[in-house]
Amino acid sequence: xxxxxxxxxxxxxxxxxxxxxxxxxxxxxxxxxxxxxxxxxxxxxxxxxxxxxxxxxxxxxxxxxxxxxxxxxxxxxxxxxxxxxxxxxxxxxxxxxxxxxxxxxxxxxxxxxxxxxxxxxxxxxxxxxxxxxxxxxxxxxxxxxxxxxxxxxxxxxxxxxxxxxxxxxxxxxxxxxxxxxxxxxxxxxxxxxxxxxxxxxxxxxxxxxxxxxxxxxxxxxxxxxxxxxxxxxxxxxxxxxxxxxxxxxxxxxxxxxxxxxxxxxxxxxxxxxxxxxxxxxxxxxx
Amino acid sequence: xxxxxxxxxxxxxxxxxxxxxxxxxxxxxxxxxxxxxxxxxxxxxxxxxxxxxxxxxxxxxxxxxxxxxxxxxxxxxxxxxxxxxxxxxxxxxxxxxxxxxxxxxxxxxxxxxxxxxxxxxxxxxxxxxxxxxxxxxxxxxxxxxxxxxxxxxxxxxxxxxxxxxxxxxxxxxxxxxxxxxxxxxxxxxxxxxxxxxxxxxxxxxxxxxxxxxxxxxxxxxxxxxxxxxxxxxxxxxxxxxxxxxxxxxxxxxxxxxxxxxxxxxxxxxxxxxxxxxxxxxxxxxxxxxxxxxxxxxxxxxxxxxxxxxx
Numbered sequence: 001x002x003x004x005x006x007x008x009x010x011x012x013x014x015x016x017x018x019x020x021x022x023x024x025x026x027x028x029x030x031x032x033x034x035x036x037x038x039x040x041x042x043x044x045x046x047x048x049x050x051x052x053x054x055x056x057x058x059x060x061x062x063x064x065x066x067x068x069x070x071x072x073x074x075x076x077x078x079x080x081x082x083x084x085x086x087x088x089x090x091x092x093x094x095x096x097x098x099x100x101x102x103x104x105x106x107x108x109x110x111x112x113x114x115x116x117x118x119x120x121x122x123x124x125x126x127x128x129x130x131x132x133x134x135x136x137x138x139x140x141x142x143x144x145x146x147x148x149x150x151x152x153x154x155x156x157x158x159x160x161x162x163x164x165x166x167x168x169x170x171x172x173x174x175x176x177x178x179x180x181x182x183x184x185x186x187x188x189x190x191x192x193x194x195x196x197x198x199x200x201x202x203x204x205x206x207x208x209x210x211x212x213x214x215x216x217x218x219x220x221x222x223x224x225x226x227x228x229x230x231x232x233x234x235x236x237x238x239x240x241x242x243x244x245x246x247x248x249x250x251x252x253x254x255x256x257x258x259x260x261x262x263x264x265x266x267x268x269x270x271x272x273x274x275x276x277x278x279x280x281x282x283x284x285x286x
Numbered sequence: 287x288x289x290x291x292x293x294x295x296x297x298x299x300x301x302x303x304x305x306x307x308x309x310x311x312x313x314x315x316x317x318x319x320x321x322x323x324x325x326x327x328x329x330x331x332x333x334x335x336x337x338x339x340x341x342x343x344x345x346x347x348x349x350x351x352x353x354x355x356x357x358x359x360x361x362x363x364x365x366x367x368x369x370x371x372x373x374x375x376x377x378x379x380x381x382x383x384x385x386x387x388x389x390x391x392x393x394x395x396x397x398x399x400x401x402x403x404x405x406x407x408x409x410x411x412x413x414x415x416x417x418x419x420x421x422x423x424x425x426x427x428x429x430x431x432x433x434x435x436x437x438x439x440x441x442x443x444x445x446x447x448x449x450x451x452x453x454x455x456x457x458x459x460x461x462x463x464x465x466x467x468x469x470x471x472x473x474x475x476x477x478x479x480x481x482x483x484x485x486x487x488x489x490x491x492x493x494x495x496x497x498x499x500x501x502x503x504x505x506x507x508x509x510x511x512x513x514x515x516x517x518x519x520x521x522x523x524x525x526x527x528x529x530x531x532x533x534x535x536x537x538x539x540x541x542x543x544x545x546x547x548x549x550x551x552x553x554x555x556x557x558x559x560x561x562x563x564x565x566x567x568x569x570x571x572x573x574x575x576x577x578x579x580x581x582x583x584x585x586x587x588x589x590x591x592x593x594x595x596x
Contacts, residue, residue, distance in 0.1 A: 015404075016505075018404075019400075019404045022396055022397075022399060022400035022404060023400060023404065025393075025396050025397070025400070026396075026397055026400045026401075026414070029393060029397055029418075029476070030417060030418070032472075032473065033418065033421055033473065035436060035442075036429070036432035036433050036435075036436040036473070037421055037432060039432060039435050039436045039441075040435075043435055053434070053435045053438055053440055053441065054435060054440055054441065054442060054445065096325075097325045097326040097329065098326065100322045100323070100325065100326070101322055101325070101326040101327075103322055104318070104321070104323040105319070105323065105595050107315055107316075109316040109319035109320060109323075110316055111320070111327075112319070112323070112595070113591070114327075115323055115326070115327045115330075116591055116595065118330045118331065118334065118335065119326075119330060120526075120581065120585075120590075121334060121338075121578070122330050122333075122334040123526075123527075123530070124526060124578070124581050125334065125338070125530075125534075125574060125577070126530070126533065126534025126536075126550075126573060126574075126577070127534055127536070128534070128551050128554065129341070129534070129554075129570045129574060130333070130334065130337065132337075132341065132554075132566065132567075132570060133334075133336075133338055133340055133341050133570075134333055134337050136337065136340045136341060136344060136563070136567075137336060137337050137340055140340065153333045154333065156329050156333065157329070157330065157333045157334050160326050160329060160330065164326060165523075165594070168594045169485050172489075172594075214422065218422075218423075218425050220426065220427065220536075220537065221534070221536050221537075221551075225558065233425070234425055234426075234427060237425055237427050237428065238427055238537075241427065241431060241541075249431065250428075250432075252425075252428065253424050253428040253429075253432065256423060256424045256425065256428070257420065257421075257423070257424050259423075260420055260423030260424070261420065264416055264420065264423075268412070268416070
């Protein structure tokens with residue numbers, strides 16, 4: 001008995017050898033994933049006179065201070081702020097458009113194939129080319145490229161198809177009989193959406209929001225030709241790599257990881273609480 | 287479909303509260319879908335289809351140092367396709383993407399298998415999956431250069447090998463080589479394979495596998511005859527994502543190959559920086575068509591749409 005869902009087998013059954021083989025592979029993958037990251041985390045505490053490689057010359061937090069110190073790195077906090085606000089806007093638009101489109105795709109409508117393949121095309125088109133095309137478009141229209149026009153648009157071409165595909169997975173698991181029950185009980189379509197569909201889909205929608213935020217926050221290729229004069233954080237980091245190499249980059253990486261872990265933990269706790277509340281509410285109703 | 291089944295196009299719905307009594311217009315279902323999908327479709331048409339059409343147009347234009355001129359020339363394509371460098375870069379990108387595809391497919395399939403079929407608690411599964419995803423929150427650029435102190439001559443990996451007595455002098459091929467490029471791609475893109483495959487596998491009814499095992503199927507047969515056919519959508523999606531990411535790469539080859547090789551897109555960006563828009567547009571057009579043909583081929587093998595949109 002090697003495989004099977006958790007619901008089928010008794011907990012006490014012994015594990016097959018494949019469990020250990022694949023578990024080993026998974027552990028090795030995690031090691032591979034985090035190995036270089038660990039190096040970054042360690043090197044970000046490099047001593048004042050140390051460089052971007054080993055050996056460590058003492059330890060310090062100079063490189064973290066460097067990030068916020070005015071001077072060469074002065075743009076890091078500002079571009080970080082820009083990236084965050086752009087990512088927030090991108091994430092909101094993506095959630096609204098992708099959730100709505102995901103619901104729309106539940107029935108077959110004329111033109112659904114066209115929209116589907118547009119989304120695929122948008123997903124697979126090399127990012128720099130999308131930016132190039134949008135930049136050309138703005139040039140022809142005589143508009144200047146900027147953060148919240150062209151760069152926002154360029155990022156949407158990446159986050160919207162992602163959001164749509166994620167919504168397919170979310171919507172597929174949704175049982176339509178809930179909606180039908182609501183309709184049979186006299187709910188209007190708005191009430192159905194507001195009190196039945198959206199709450200059930202909420203964890204998936206949160207996933208789309210987080211995914212879109214991340215994709216936007218880290219986006220480089222689409223943004224570089226559309227951003228205009230004000231850089232986002234990835235562009236600023238890229239500029240730093242080409243100009244000077246110092247452990248500051250690693251300090252930024254360490255900070256980002258700490259921030260991600262915090263955000264993920266908070267989200268996880270929120271989702272688990274939501275599930276528990278639902279279970280409790282279900283018990284009361286039942 | 288309950289909401290849209292009513293026959294009259296216009297109907298009055300009275301709710302219990304008088305102030306909510308509106309004459310309501312019932313739209314035909316396909317119209318409703320169009321309203322729901324419309325915003326997304328509009329954005330994609332305006333920001334992907336129109337720009338793609340633009341560089342199709344520009345790719346026929348003429349140019350010199352002062353600007354670009356309306357024309358209908360095939361020179362840009364001719365120059366591009368007769369340059370040996372173009373073919374070299376396409377062959378090397380294709381080779382890289384095949385290698386990376388094979389490695390990420392192997393890793394992605396097995397990791398997804400482990401997470402879905404071997405991990406028993408949903409909580410542990412979520413945590414393990416997030417562990418895979420966390421590095422994704424760190425900038426890809428930083429994750430790429432993270433390999434430099436790891437693989438370098440005095441890097442952590444070489445130090446480790448020497449400390450363990452496996453090698454006696456630092457290995458030189460680790461950094462600034464195809465090896466480094468492939469390692470970095472695998473590091474960056476394996477999750478793109480794990481996600482879709484795990485999503486497909488999670489939908490497989492465990493009783494199917496039980497049935498196969500009860501009917502005497504070996505582990506191998508269960509994998510080849512039950513799991514792989516049922517997770518082919520995920521495999522196809524992951525493959526498409528990894529392949530297009532490698533073909534569209536701009537940064538990794540430039541940074542990790544030590545200047546020995548170029549990628550298609552980095553070649554293109556050099557042209558853009560030199561303001562040579564028409565040849566850059568021709569180059570872009572060729573790349574888009576190439577990627578589109580490859581992706582269409584993959585989607586021909588697996589009807590992704592039928593599986594995704596039910």
